Amino acid sequence: MRHLLVAFAPLLLVAACATPSEEVGWRPTMIDGMGGSAYGAFLAGQGALNDGNGAEAAAYFERAETEGGANDLLRDHAFTAAVLAGDIAKAAALAPEGEEASESTKRLGQLVKGVETMVQGKGKDAHAILTGDGIGFPHRGAAALLAPWAAAMAGDVDGSLVRPEVRGDRVVDYFGQLGQAYLYERVRRFDEAETDYKALTGGDNPLDMAILAYGAFLERRDRRADAVALYDKALAAQPSDAIIAAARLRALSGRSTPPMPTLRQGAAQVLIAPAATMLGAKQDQLGLAYLRLSLRLDPTRNEAWLMVGDLMEVAGDTTASRDAYSRPKLGSPEFATARAKLAWSYQNAKQPEIALKMAQDAAASGDHEARVTYADLLRANDRYAESAQVLTEVIGKNADPDWRLLYARGVAYERSGQWPSAERDLQTALRQRPEDPELLNYLGYSWIDRGEHLAEALGMVKKAVAANPQSGAMIDSLGWAYYRLGDYKKAVENLEQAVELEAGDPEINNHLGDAYWRVGRRTEAEFQWRRVLTLDPDERIKADVEAKLTSGLGPKGPATSPRIAGQ
The missing domain is CATH 1.25.40.10 (Tetratricopeptide repeat domain)
Known part of the structure; x- marks a missing residue:
């Protein structure tokens, strides 16, 4: 799938102009009456939270509360840590409401409670939280996207079909219409569903998410030829898109059609867009919070796991990033990308033997992306001749090879002393990208x-x-x-x-x-x-x-x- 931050770029909004420490209410402070080891645990928790390690921070704050007693400020910090660590059930129980808690954290707390209530299957209560006054900026968009799914959980068909609106929010406009299309299909109002799907995929550069949704709808309607035509059009613009290619193969093969998403799965999907919006606006903690909420609704949301892994890798939390990259399962469209990221995690940690073994095993499946990753890692470890050989096998299967593959093989040839071959590849690549x-x-x-x-x-x-x-x-x-x-x-x-x-x-x-x-x-x-x-x-x-x-x-x-x- 195309990188979500790139795909959503035209839809990005200006998010709250907060510093990283303000995004979810974090601020360094002294807590009156907390002394000794309790205050030390509190400071350690603040440091871990500022470094993006929510799980470690949550443990320190729990210790501080045990040893120093509960109060609003500590609860505020413990809530934030639990959200970032992905313990949404605990975060919902800790959602701050006291006067000492920051307004930004209280607003996020209401969104967290709304999601956790949906997880518990209490659609009516969740809808009341998500449409209430407690969820303010910058979470109105996420709440609006979730509200129709909560209404559907409550059995409110009419309420579920109301297209969400937040004035000036193009993300809500676009993904609200996508959610509406799913919900129309769910109640068998197929013509209205298709009208929405067509509107979302009819432009010059539709998002993969919309293409896959419409294609799956067509497959479920036993219109496989139409689905293949839709996928072919998308692949003409993005020939290396592995996920759409997998969908096309499924439609051609006549295998079982993709099922309709459950209500929790649909709700999880609509949170990916505001998560990407926050990340695009450099609000990494809020972006991570939304991803954690999405995964609470649907723990199999692979693109969310990949985004979490990227955030944890940047934050230096290698254990958490590797855990996230390990979540996509063999056979899923995101598996090759996840294994590539996992292998590079070991390479960056100066464990090239593990990285190369992992990449080699993945490449043995024949997956295009996995083989390119293996070639890249061979080149990164100065094994240039082997890298060129792997790339030759990949390029040999393409009548019109991508210039990036030719460039990579040209580098490998040059570094291994095969200049005539290197020059040929580099010149061919340059003709494509002058x-x-x-x-x-x-x-x-x-x-x-x-x-x-x-x-x-x-x-x-x-x-x-x-x-x-x-x-x-x-x-x-x-x-x-x-x-x-x-x-x-x-x-x-x-x-x-x-x-x-x-x-x-x-x-x-x-x-x-x-x-x-x-x-x-x-x-x-x-x-x-x-x-x-x-x-x-x-x-x-x-x-x-x-x-x-x-x-x-x-x-x-x-x-x-x-x-x-x-x-």
Whole structure:
């Protein structure tokens, strides 16, 4: 599925302008009367909460309450921690109402209580909470989207079919109509349901969620040919969309049609949109809170688990991120993406053996995304020839291969010393994407380093820098290009700028040292080379620097590979 934050971008609203600590009511404070170990537990809970570790924070706050006694402020913090940790039942019981609790937390508390009441099957009570005055900004949209599903749980058919509205909220407009389509179908008002589905999928760039919903409706109506046509149209615009491809295969095969979502599943789905809206507005804690509410309603909501995993990975909570990535099951459309993210989690934790084994096992299924992930991880671990071989198998099955696959294989070929094959792939990819700065930088630098097509290559690298003027790696490529062309003054100017942008990059510092040497600034050159040795250079750069410092003769001439910006 297309990344939700990208897909929802045209619908994003301006959320509350809160700092991260204000999003769900967190604020550092002293609690009167709490002393000793209780206050220490409270401070530890605040720190864990600010770091995004809700489960750890909840444990600390529970300890603080046990040892120091309950009060409104502590309850406020304990509620927040429980929401972020995904313990929605506990959060609903802790939902703050006292005068000392923050208004923002009390508003979220009402939304949490509404969701938990739906989980308990009390639709009428949930509807009363969700439509009451206690849920204010910024949660009105989420409450409005949930209210029809609560009405359906209460048996209120007419109430369930009222399309939700929040003035000026385009997310509610769009996803309220999607929910209405489901609920029309549920009461067998098929013509009205199809009118909504068609309206949602009739534009130039409909969301995957709407396409899949309408396609499933058509399959349930035994209109498989229409469903396949809908999926084909979507795949023409997004040929690598694995989830829509799986839906198309299901429709063609005549296998059992996807069932209607249950009321809880439907309610969980509509919360994904406001969650993505909050994340797009950099309100990560609120986005996480909505995802946790969605998963409380439907623990099998795979795209929500992937988004939770991403948030936990960024927050540094590796255990929680891996737990989230492990939730999609084998056979689900999201499984390959989840396994890829899980493998990269181990790679980023400097456990490449686990990452590669996991990726290799996933690739054995033949899944396209899994095989590309395996090739990427092989390349990340300097196993370039193997990476190229895997990509060749993937590309061989595509009459018109994606430029990104050609670019990746070109890099793998170049790094493994197979330049003719690398050049062919890079040129083919560049013909598809002639303005792509990464491609321009890589192929241009490769030519300059080899002394080929120098005028054309210099122009390509300049174009790449113009597109990314804050890229230290690309400016380094331009500086190194001038160095190879013998314009050492311009080389110094550009490489000094590159070092300012990427001060900790050993290769850029090494390049600057070489340029200083060529213009006669030898003391500064030696300083740069000695600095390189403190920056954990790879063996190739380390050997080059040590040779220059030992001989005192300076650089013999550059011998390096072009680098991908950011690596």
